[in-house]
Amino acid sequence: xxxxxxxxxxxxxxxxxxxxxxxxxxxxxxxxxxxxxxxxxxxxxxxxxxxxxxxxxxxxxxxxxxxxxxxxxxxxxxxxxxxxxxxxxxxxxxxxxxxxxxxxxxxxxxxxx
Numbered sequence: 001x002x003x004x005x006x007x008x009x010x011x012x013x014x015x016x017x018x019x020x021x022x023x024x025x026x027x028x029x030x031x032x033x034x035x036x037x038x039x040x041x042x043x044x045x046x047x048x049x050x051x052x053x054x055x056x057x058x059x060x061x062x063x064x065x066x067x068x069x070x071x072x073x074x075x076x077x078x079x080x081x082x083x084x085x086x087x088x089x090x091x092x093x094x095x096x097x098x099x100x101x102x103x104x105x106x107x108x109x110x111x112x113x
Contacts, residue, residue, distance in 0.1 A: 006079075007078070010077075013072070015065075017104055022062070022063070023060075027092060032074040033050055033054070036067060036072060037050035040053075040099060042062075053102070
């Protein structure tokens with residue numbers, strides 16, 4: 001379990017290894033693979049991830065990432081109270097995993113921001 005002490009955290013992380021299966025009881029985490037590739041297991045579903053993939057981990061989600069070598073991941077961690085109740089309800093009630101590949105142009109726009 002990871003705990004966010006402020007309303008949100010934004011960081012770029014270099015991982016030489018992945019991380020074990022865990023959940024985020026106190027936050028919503030949005031992550032973007034900025035460089036590298038690996039495997040993402042989200043709620044028992046396997047996703048091969050590479051540069052340009054993003055995922056959202058909600059309090060009810062369990063996820064694990066394995067990487068063969070170093071990766072850079074942009075991570076935004078948000079306390080649920082920091083976003084609107086309507087958006088939070090949509091995220092929590094959405095029945096599917098949120099893990100997808102961005103188009104090259106959208107990926108570049110996000111990196112610019």
